[in-house]
Amino acid sequence: MAQACLIEDAEVKVSSEMRCREIVDLLVDYLDGSLPPETTRRLDAHLAGCSPCIAFVNTYRGTVSAVRRLSETEIPSELRERLISFLENQNRP
Numbered sequence: 001m002a003q004a005c006l007i008e009d010a011e012v013k014v015s016s017e018m019r020c021r022e023i024v025d026l027l028v029d030y031l032d033g034s035l036p037p038e039t040t041r042r043l044d045a046h047l048a049g050c051s052p053c054i055a056f057v058n059t060y061r062g063t064v065s066a067v068r069r070l071s072e073t074e075i076p077s078e079l080r081e082r083l084i085s086f087l088e089n090q091n092r093p
């Protein structure tokens with residue numbers, strides 16, 4: 001899995017830039033600190049230039065800790081989808 005990612009990065013430079021949707025998918029691991037260093041770096045780079053995502057991370061942080069207080073389950077998929085569409089709307093020019 002990690003090897004495939006490295007190959008992808010090397011061959012498809014353009015798509016190595018993260019999109020907001022990827023941020024959403026990786027955020028749980030990002031906040032856990034369990035992402036590979038390279039992925040964390042790319043995520044940080046995206047956050048540095050994307051204020052909707054910064055706001056999203058802050059919101060998500062609060063959501064995750066709220067959910068974890070209740071149980072160890074993951075974010076409900078319905079909530080996750082709503083967060084994703086919220087983000088995509090924010091990013092629309």
Ligand SMILES: [Zn+2]
Nearest residue numbers: 019020050053
């Ligand atoms: Zn973004």
